[in-house]
Amino acid sequence: MAKSKSSPGVQNRAIFSRASYLYQAATYLSQRAATTTTSSSSSSSQTHQRKQLRNLSRRAISEMRAVTRKAQIRQSHPLKRSLCTACNTLLVEGDTCQSTIENPSKGARKPWADVLVVRCVTCSRPKRFPISAPRQTRAALRRSASGSGSRSSGNSASGTTGEREPSKGEERGEVASLNQNEDSSRGIEMKKI
Structure with missing residues (x-):
């Protein structure tokens, strides 16, 4: 009989x-360390326990990353x-990390240059x-997409193919960068030549 x-x-x-278990354990230990700070009994033992719980959480994250x-x-x-x-600290907003929004553009004029900075x-x-x-x-998905849509070398001289001629910069391997909103509205696909 054959094996099914x-x-x-x-x-x-x-x-x-x-x-998954190591991540869940690290999350639990991190939450437990955060809750021990709210109760107010002997402060030195509380800080020592909080430090131990955070170190255990970091150890679990370290093992998860190694596995x-x-x-x-x-990882997602x-x-x-x-x-x-x-x-290897689990970043919990307000407890183990602080988040700010920065805009490194000159005078913060470019709204698309906003960057979320999470500081441990x-x-x-x-x-x-x-x-x-x-x-x-x-990269693998980009390569497979560009391989299937590559140009043929036999373009017609009349220019009825609908493709534009590459500029000098594109012939050298430089790729022009346009605003993404303009690309989608005009239907232009940018591919490396």
Whole structure:
């Protein structure tokens, strides 16, 4: 008798569950450290306990990152944004991190240049996230999209193909950058030549 085929599930289920457990444990320990500060009994033992809980939380995050790195598991973007890459602290707004919005443009004139700066309280390292800019697609997806839409070398001389001639900068490999709103309204796709 042949072995029945099961549906293909997650390959590294044990590693995924371990990483998830470590993240949940770190979240619980971080919340527990935040709640111990509100009660007001012996302050020196409270601060010592809070410090121990935060260190345990950081240790759990460190182990989770090591496990996912070793198994080459890609972490989600919200998960990565909730961690400090320098000290492995779980970033909780108002408790372990402070958020501000900066605009590095001259006189803050460009509203699309707003940057969310999340500063870790433990190590004071900033993480910067663009606010209004959309996420860029992954390189593998860009390559597959550009490979299927590549130009043929036999363009007609009359110019009825609807494609524009590349400028001198584009011939050298430089890509013109236009405002994204203008690109979508005109239907122009920017591809590396």
